[in-house]
Amino acid sequence: MNIHINTDHGAISPYKIFLLLALAAGTAVILRLCIKRGIPAKKALLLAVILQPMCIFCAAVFTFITSGGKNIGIASIGAAAGVYLSALIISRIWNRPGEQRIILQNCTFAMPLMYGIAKTGCFTAGCCHGIEYNGVLCVEYSGKLTGDICVFPVQLLESAVFIAIFIAGMIFLKKHDIHSVHKVTILSAAAKFTLEFLRKSHSHKALSIEQAVCLAITIVCLIDMKKKQKRSSVQELA
Amino acid sequence: MKVTFYEIQDCYYELIDNKPAIIAPAPTDKELLSKYHFIQLLDGRWVHYMNEFEFSYMKHNSNRKTVLFIFPIENHQMTVQQRKKNIALIILLIIYFLITAYFFWLVNSCVNDCENDINNFPNSCQESQE
Numbered sequence: 001m002n003i004h005i006n007t008d009h010g011a012i013s014p015y016k017i018f019l020l021l022a023l024a025a026g027t028a029v030i031l032r033l034c035i036k037r038g039i040p041a042k043k044a045l046l047l048a049v050i051l052q053p054m055c056i057f058c059a060a061v062f063t064f065i066t067s068g069g070k071n072i073g074i075a076s077i078g079a080a081a082g083v084y085l086s087a088l089i090i091s092r093i094w095n096r097p098g099e100q101r102i103i104l105q106n107c108t109f110a111m112p113l114m115y116g117i118a119k120t121g122c123f124t125a126g127c128c129h130g131i132e133y134n135g136v137l138c139v140e141y142s143g144k145l146t147g148d149i150c151v152f153p154v155q156l157l158e159s160a161v162f163i164a165i166f167i168a169g170m171i172f173l174k175k176h177d178i179h180s181v182h183k184v185t186i187l188s189a190a191a192k193f194t195l196e197f198l199r200k201s202h203s204h205k206a207l208s209i210e211q212a213v214c215l216a217i218t219i220v221c222l223i224d225m226k227k228k229q230k231r232s233s234v235q236e237l238a
Numbered sequence: 239m240k241v242t243f244y245e246i247q248d249c250y251y252e253l254i255d256n257k258p259a260i261i262a263p264a265p266t267d268k269e270l271l272s273k274y275h276f277i278q279l280l281d282g283r284w285v286h287y288m289n290e291f292e293f294s295y296m297k298h299n300s301n302r303k304t305v306l307f308i309f310p311i312e313n314h315q316m317t318v319q320q321r322k323k324n325i326a327l328i329i330l331l332i333i334y335f336l337i338t339a340y341f342f343w344l345v346n347s348c349v350n351d352c353e354n355d356i357n358n359f360p361n362s363c364q365e366s367q368e
Contacts, residue, residue: 036278037277037278038271038275038276038277038278038284039277040272040275050331053335053338054334054338056338057334057337057338089327089330092323092327093324093327094324095323096275096287097257097287097288097289098257098259098277098285102278105280173280176280176281176282178280178281179280180280
């Protein structure tokens with residue numbers, strides 16, 4: 001059972017639609033969580049306004065830098081940096097203690113959803129495609145962008161995994177798990193690190209830039225989680 | 239020591255991440271929590287991180303069984319410094335938007351030039367075509 005995709009799209013590109021959908025869904029989740037957790041509505045709305053252009057801008061700057069000034073494209077790590085940068089900027093306006101942390105946490109919860117939806121867009125466009133593969137559910141791309149290739153549906157797998165991580169994050173939050181942010185971050189970084197090996201662009205590379213960033217994030221998160229656990233057990237003893 | 243924070247009774251004081259905070263009791267009206275700038279932590283508790291004024295008031299009354307916060311909250315005026323910071327950040331945002339707009343124009347130019355095979359953009363377009 002194969003999937004056939006022609007990457008020569010008409011006037012409306014499904015890739016752009018999914019990208020905008022990802023931004024809209026992420027913005028909606030962040031907005032909802034912010035208001036629910038006590039962030040003033042006008043601050044949350046300002047964050048929602050700045051989020052989308054900041055994501056695209058930082059994603060473009062990231063690819064510009066990593067390609068050595070040769071290309072401008074969209075990269076997930078850059079977009080993630082854009083989300084956090086918007087959160088940091090907004091939390092400094094009408095600053096109240098504690099709000100910055102809440103906003104950053106809410107951005108972390110929304111990220112896997114944004115990434116999952118955006119990857120579906122990548123699937124329709126044929127970019128970030130998987131390694132050569134002829135098994136079940138192989139994706140047969142045709143068109144100017146990819147040529148005729150048969151590859152592993154890594155984008156679909158990523159989409160499913162990250163949407164599952166988002167749902168898990170919402171469940172952790174509902175259960176008031178104090179390590180929910182750490183868990184979502186570690187799961188997302190680990191998933192991105194692992195699935196990167198199934199991508200064609202990863203061939204002939206030991207470790208990509210994205211994988212190195214994911215590894216660093218996982219290590220930092222684990223250390224922070226251990227510190228937090230130690231701190232709370234010391235407080236309990238006191 | 240108990241704290242009555244304006245209309246919210248039976249609050250208690252706690253140091254959270256080394257910041258003095260007032261924790262609201264469990265079933266408190268969400269509107270009241272929003273009115274007095276309480277935020278929800280991951281563990282579900284609603285906290286209000288105290289500013290310098292509130293903390294010094296608390297310290298001054300720490301010998302009492304219950305500390306009452308009764309002065310009007312509107313008296314907490316934004317400092318001149320905070321106002322200047324806000325203006326600086328908003329100006330920064332406007333500059334950022336202008337740079338982003340220029341960037342988008344740049345990207346679109348590159349895409350159009352590549353499609354029409356016009357040679358008026360730096361090397362990046364030509365190399366990506368090759």
